[in-house]
Amino acid sequence: VALPDGFAALVGRAGVRTGAGNDVALLWSTTPASSAAMFTRNRFAGPSVSVSRARAASGRARGVVVIAGNANVATGPRGLADAYRLGSLAARVSGLGEEEMLVASTGVIGRPYPMDVLETWFDRSSRQERTSDACELARAMMTTDTVPKVADRQAGAARVVGVAKGVGMIEPDMATMLAFVATDAAIEPAPLERLWRRCVDDTFNCLSVDGDTSTSDTAAVFANGAAGPVAEGALAAAVREVCLDLTLQLARDGEGATKLLTVAVTGARDRSQARRVAKAVLNSPLVKTAVHGGDPNWGRVAMAVGTCADEDIDPDRVTIRFGELETYPDVPDAHRLATLAEVMAADQVEIGIDLGIAGGEATVWGCDLSAEYVRINADYTT
Amino acid sequence: VALPDGFAALVGRAGVRTGAGNDVALLWSTTPASSAAMFTRNRFAGPSVSVSRARAASGRARGVVVIAGNANVATGPRGLADAYRLGSLAARVSGLGEEEMLVASTGVIGRPYPMDVLETWFDRSSRQERTSDACELARAMMTTDTVPKVADRQAGAARVVGVAKGVGMIEPDMATMLAFVATDAAIEPAPLERLWRRCVDDTFNCLSVDGDTSTSDTAAVFANGAAGPVAEGALAAAVREVCLDLTLQLARDGEGATKLLTVAVTGARDRSQARRVAKAVLNSPLVKTAVHGGDPNWGRVAMAVGTCADEDIDPDRVTIRFGELETYPDVPDAHRLATLAEVMAADQVEIGIDLGIAGGEATVWGCDLSAEYVRINADYTT
Numbered sequence: 001v002a003l004p005d006g007f008a009a010l011v012g013r014a015g016v017r018t019g020a021g022n023d024v025a026l027l028w029s030t031t032p033a034s035s036a037a038m039f040t041r042n043r044f045a046g047p048s049v050s051v052s053r054a055r056a057a058s059g060r061a062r063g064v065v066v067i068a069g070n071a072n073v074a075t076g077p078r079g080l081a082d083a084y085r086l087g088s089l090a091a092r093v094s095g096l097g098e099e100e101m102l103v104a105s106t107g108v109i110g111r112p113y114p115m116d117v118l119e120t121w122f123d124r125s126s127r128q129e130r131t132s133d134a135c136e137l138a139r140a141m142m143t144t145d146t147v148p149k150v151a152d153r154q155a156g157a158a159r160v161v162g163v164a165k166g167v168g169m170i171e172p173d174m175a176t177m178l179a180f181v182a183t184d185a186a187i188e189p190a191p192l193e194r195l196w197r198r199c200v201d202d203t204f205n206c207l208s209v210d211g212d213t214s215t216s217d218t219a220a221v222f223a224n225g226a227a228g229p230v231a232e233g234a235l236a237a238a239v240r241e242v243c244l245d246l247t248l249q250l251a252r253d254g255e256g257a258t259k260l261l262t263v264a265v266t267g268a269r270d271r272s273q274a275r276r277v278a279k280a281v282l283n284s285p286l287v288k289t290a291v292h293g294g295d296p297n298w299g300r301v302a303m304a305v306g307t308c309a310d311e312d313i314d315p316d317r318v319t320i321r322f323g324e325l326e327t328y329p330d331v332p333d334a335h336r337l338a339t340l341a342e343v344m345a346a347d348q349v350e351i352g353i354d355l356g357i358a359g360g361e362a363t364v365w366g367c368d369l370s371a372e373y374v375r376i377n378a379d380y381t382t
Numbered sequence: 383v384a385l386p387d388g389f390a391a392l393v394g395r396a397g398v399r400t401g402a403g404n405d406v407a408l409l410w411s412t413t414p415a416s417s418a419a420m421f422t423r424n425r426f427a428g429p430s431v432s433v434s435r436a437r438a439a440s441g442r443a444r445g446v447v448v449i450a451g452n453a454n455v456a457t458g459p460r461g462l463a464d465a466y467r468l469g470s471l472a473a474r475v476s477g478l479g480e481e482e483m484l485v486a487s488t489g490v491i492g493r494p495y496p497m498d499v500l501e502t503w504f505d506r507s508s509r510q511e512r513t514s515d516a517c518e519l520a521r522a523m524m525t526t527d528t529v530p531k532v533a534d535r536q537a538g539a540a541r542v543v544g545v546a547k548g549v550g551m552i553e554p555d556m557a558t559m560l561a562f563v564a565t566d567a568a569i570e571p572a573p574l575e576r577l578w579r580r581c582v583d584d585t586f587n588c589l590s591v592d593g594d595t596s597t598s599d600t601a602a603v604f605a606n607g608a609a610g611p612v613a614e615g616a617l618a619a620a621v622r623e624v625c626l627d628l629t630l631q632l633a634r635d636g637e638g639a640t641k642l643l644t645v646a647v648t649g650a651r652d653r654s655q656a657r658r659v660a661k662a663v664l665n666s667p668l669v670k671t672a673v674h675g676g677d678p679n680w681g682r683v684a685m686a687v688g689t690c691a692d693e694d695i696d697p698d699r700v701t702i703r704f705g706e707l708e709t710y711p712d713v714p715d716a717h718r719l720a721t722l723a724e725v726m727a728a729d730q731v732e733i734g735i736d737l738g739i740a741g742g743e744a745t746v747w748g749c750d751l752s753a754e755y756v757r758i759n760a761d762y763t764t
Contacts (some may be wrong), residue, residue, distance in 0.1 A: 041693045044688035074684060074697065074710065109681040272709060283750075285667070286759060293760030299491040302456060305427035313425045315456065328456065331492060369667075370760075371753035375670060378675030378752075 001134040002154050004159040004184035006030050006226035009131050010093065011140035014121035016114060017107060022140035027163075027180055028045020028063025028094045028101075034189040035061045036196035037102065040217035042234060046073035048085035048108075049335045050110040052102040052218060055087075056133035059189020062222055064102040064180055065090035066141050067118075068165075073109040081134050082113045083201035089122040104178050104218045106165065107143055138163040141178060144376070146253055155238035156230035165210075174211060179204060179219040179246055185235050186225030196221050201244035206275070206364040209254035210281050219243075253364040256373030260348040261291050261366045268360030269312055275362035277313075280304045288369035291351075294344040296318035296337075298327035301351055317356030322349065383534050385482035386541040386566035388412050388608035391513050393522035397502035398496060399489060404522035406503060409545075409562055410445025410476045410483075411606035414575035415739075416534035416571040416580035417443045419484065428455035428491075428598055429465035434484040441571025444604055446484040447472035448523050449500075453598050455491040458615040467590075472503040486560050486600045488547065489525055491643055499523020512689065520545040526758075528635055532657050533627035538612035540567035544626040548591075561586060561601040567608030577618045578603045585625035586746045588657070588746040590664050602627075624685060633747040638755030642730040643673050643748050650692045650742035651694055657744035659695075663733060670751035673691055676726040678719075680709035683733055699738030704731065 005007060012028040017023045023182035037056035039049045047072075055061050065086060072079050083103050091101040131137065145165050152161040166177035189196070200219050221239065252260045263282045267273035281287055284304040288295035298320045305318060320328040323343035326335055332340060343349065349368075385391060392408040399405045419438035430453075434754045437443050447468060454461050465485050473483040485557075501568045513519065520530035527547050529740065534543040548559035582601050603621065634642045645664045650656035663669055666686040672679035687700060702710040705725035707718055714722060731750075 042685060042688035043691060044684045074681065076711070087660045109684070110710075190494065284435075285755075289756050289759035292756065295760075296651045299456065302426045302491075303424065306424035309423045309425060315426050328492075329458070347604060369756060369757045374671050374751060377671035378677075382416050 001150050001161060003132045003134055004161055004166065004182050006086045007132070007182045008094070009137045010125060011136050012121060012125060015117040016067055019254035021142065025068070025137055025140035026063065026094055026240045027137055027182065028096055029182070029222050030303035031224050031226065031239050032060070033222045034059055034187055034192045035220060035222045036193040036365065037061070037218065038197065038200045038271040046074065046105060046216055047075070047080040048072055048073055048105040048216060050101045050217065051083045051087060052104065054116045055099055055102055058099070059193060061102050061241065062100045062224065063090070063094055063096050064104055064220060066145050066178060067105045067113065068141050069107040070105060070111060070113055071107045071109045072113055073216060074104045075110065075112045080195055084114055086113065086118065086358050087116065087233040089118065089282055093125050093257055102220060102293070104216070106178060106216055126206065134161050134163055138165065138335060141165040144255070148301040149246050149249040149253070151242045151249070153238040153241045154317070155183070155185055157228045158183055158227035158235065158240040160185070162242040162246050164250055177204065177250065181221040181239060181242055183223045183235070183239070184219070184226035186227070186229040187223045187225050187232070187235060189300065191232060192223055195232070195239060197241050199236065199240045202240065203247045206362065207247045207250055208279060208366045209251070209366065243375065247321055247365055252366050254367035255376050256370040257367030257372055258347070259291055259339045259368045260346065261288070261368055262350040262363060263353070264350060264361070264363040265353045266361040267354040267358065269357045270360040271362055273278070273310060276310050276363065277305055277353065277355065278362050278364040280307050281353065282364050282366045285369055291349050292368035292370050294341070296322040296327055296340045299354065300329060305353060306350050309314070312357050313355060319354045319356070321352040324328035383532050383543060385514045385516055386543055386608065387563045387568055388475070388606045388651070389514070391515060391519045392507060393492065393508060393518050393527055397499045398449055405450045407446065407448040407474055407519055407522035408448070408472055409519055409564065410478055411564070411604050413606050413608065414442070415444040415604050415606035416441055416569055416574045417602060417604045418571065418575040419443070419600065420579065420582045422599035426455065428453055429462040429711050430454055430459070430485045430487040430598060431600065433465045433469060434486065434600060437481055437484055437606030438602065439479070441575060442482065442759040443602070444482045444606065445472070445476055445478050445485050446486055446602060447562060449487045449489070449495065449549050450497055450523050450525050451489040452487060452493060453489045453689060454487045454495055455489045455598065456494065457494050464497055467497065468495065468500065471500065475504055475507050479759045484602060486596055486598065488560060509660065514547055516543050516639070522548040522568040526530045526637070531628050531631040531635070533624045533631070534624045535754065537565070537567055537617040540565055540609035540612045540617065540715070542567070542620040542624050544624040544628050546632055548632050559586065559599045559632065561604040561625070563621060564623055565617070565621070566608035566612040567605050568609070569605045569614070569617060573614060574603065574605055576613070576715060577621060581618070581622045581625050581693070584622065585629045588744065589629045589632055590661060590746065590748045591633070591711060601741050619674040627746055633749050636749035637758050638752040640729070640752055641673055641750045643670070643750055644730065644732040644745060646732060646745040647735045647737065648743040649736040649740065652742040653693060653744055657688050657746065659687055659737065660737065660744050662689050663735065664746050664748045667751055673731050674750035674752050678704040678709055678722045680704070685711060694739050695737060701736045701738070704732040
């Protein structure tokens with residue numbers, strides 16, 4: 001997948017992380033661009049997030065540098081200085097102003113960057129090959145991801161290309177999601193910001209692998225206008241589809257995941273209640289292990305819905321389905337149980353819940369909980 | 383452990399559940415008593431909870447019947463009728479008024495009681511042996527618990543004896559905790575209610591095996607006054623110690639648990655914030671798997687603290703310790719890492735977090751997350 005017109009990328013291996021593979025990735029627009037970005041709300045957010053948050057506020061950032069293998073989190077004043085220095089190095093090599101360059105980082109925490117190897121790499125990098133291949137870019141951001149995540153759509157004459165990474169745990173130390181979308185559509189910062197906020201809210205913010213919020217989550221969009229203006233609705237739809245595509249790729253590649261799990265809540269008081277109920281079901285370890293074991297255990301779904309403790313959730317009005325098959329209150333007979341077994345054996349399972357209150361709805365995405373998840377996260381010593 | 387004076391128990395096997403062991407347990411005071419009870423807030427609470435909640439309101443309930451192997455949840459109008467009938471049968475055999483008898487139930491959901499086998503058992507039960515052994519009572523309440531949970535303390539001339547059950551999943555279908563405390567101290571319902579609410583809040587409500595709230599949780603205390611009045615402070619302390627003891631037993635026997643995990647938060651704005659932060663750490667699958675793997679992964683603890691997103695949580699004022707050893711911000715050297723390895727190898731691990739805000743504090747208890755947890759909960763088909 002090629003980047004949109006006017007975007008460039010640079011990837012390489014500086015030696016930040018042990019193990020093979022690239023660990024530095026840059027993406028930037030070669031011309032001025034609009035942008036919007038959203039970040040983790042975790043109170044232990046790292047200096048990458050604080051530097052980028054300040055720079056993104058103008059709506060005029062047009063590039064990002066990503067370090068894979070070191071989160072630069074909880075590294076004190078030195079970590080902040082290193083984040084600024086990394087931004088300078090990246091800005092110089094890409095010809096951007098420092099204020100135009102975002103910084104993102106993922107990997108182990110509490111360990112400062114090896115600045116010497118980064119300085120060396122950037123010194124040499126002007127003589128290295130640029131790329132316009134989004135897959136190479138996505139691959140250079142990977143840590144314990146098993147596949148690079150790329151998605152692209154067309155919006156009128158413009159293209160929308162996104163890359164993302166994150167599997168729940170990184171290196172394995174932090175649940176970290178990074179997502180970047182580049183488009184050559186022309187759009188001003190203010191409408192881009194609105195569009196992006198809504199899009200992230202409907203896609204990445206509806207994703208949960210393990211219920212833990214990373215200290216480094218960053219999602220940014222850059223629009224450089226190389227393809228001229230396009231209808232805002234078409235652009236919003238294309239950006240949303242790219243982000244949804246990446247969200248599903250992230251869910252499928254969740255640590256230890258064997259199944260994509262979708263939870264769709266309808267009939268809620270409002271969207272906020274719908275999402276809260278959906279997340280309660282998605283994050284319940286009892287539901288996740290049941291899905292892993294191929295068990296249409298609607299009792300656990302009911303329990304998870306009930307934990308929301310909202311006065312207006314009435315068990316007598318709730319219906320629960322797995323795929324298209326209702327399991328509560330209309331408990332399935334033997335014939336339908338056999339069909340349910342097939343539904344549960346698939347590599348994607350959708351649980352539907354109607355609360356019977358009003359018209360609020362939300363859909364969220366995640367994965368099952370496997371012994372492999374425990375292995376990945378337990379068999380590791382700091 | 384003998385029950386306090388004036389309390390009787392009856393246990394036996396009616397055949398409610400498959401597999402061996404008793405499945406019916408009754409505990410009651412042979413004389414009038416004060417009582418207090420607290421129940422799950424889950425919206426899918428079963429008829430046992432609704433019947434018991436209404437009866438407990440008087441403060442004069444003096445007995446409880448427990449069915450192990452069937453939760454009688456989501457069983458519709460029939461389930462409610464069955465709960466009342468079970469209460470009648472239990473009241474008759476123990477000589478209590480119906481309004482004095484609480485009903486509790488734990489096990490699979492969505493399946494009605496086999497009322498025929500229960501009727502038969504109660505018909506015969508008047509000719510069966512009563513017991514005054516609290517261990518027998520605790521054992522008859524077990525489902526997938528691996529050990530019976532009993533604790534007792536002295537409060538002046540009075541005794542306080544408690545029994546509990548629950549391992550996170552039952553049968554395995556529901557996280558269900560039942561706890562009953564009997565004392566021969568004399569105390570009126572109103573002060574007993576206050577004492578019990580505070581006690582449950584500090585003990586059972588600070589326990590979490592998997593973050594899921596059961597549809598059947600019930601905790602009740604009965605005081606029949608056979609030992610006369612005792613100092614309320616001494617009684618409160620003894621009841622609290624019994625409940626804390628049971629809480630730790632429940633945590634240790636959590637599904638798949640290999641370690642007791644204690645999270646103590648100090649320096650919080652208030653107790654509510656302290657408990658919220660402590661629960662976020664206790665329930666984080668990343669923290670739980672790290673503890674399982676013996677990894678003092680303070681980065682994951684920081685991440686979990688940060689998810690609380692309170693404005694007044696400042697990473698620069700937070701300190702994190704494992705056992706007595708600080709790990710953040712004062713990152714351990716190699717020597718202390720070796721000591722930490724010993725701390726983590728123990729069968730109980732305490733994580734301490736000071737938020738540096740004010741004097742609020744809370745301690746919560748749970749367990750690690752093991753592949754065995756996944757196995758128990760995934761290898762099951764409805």
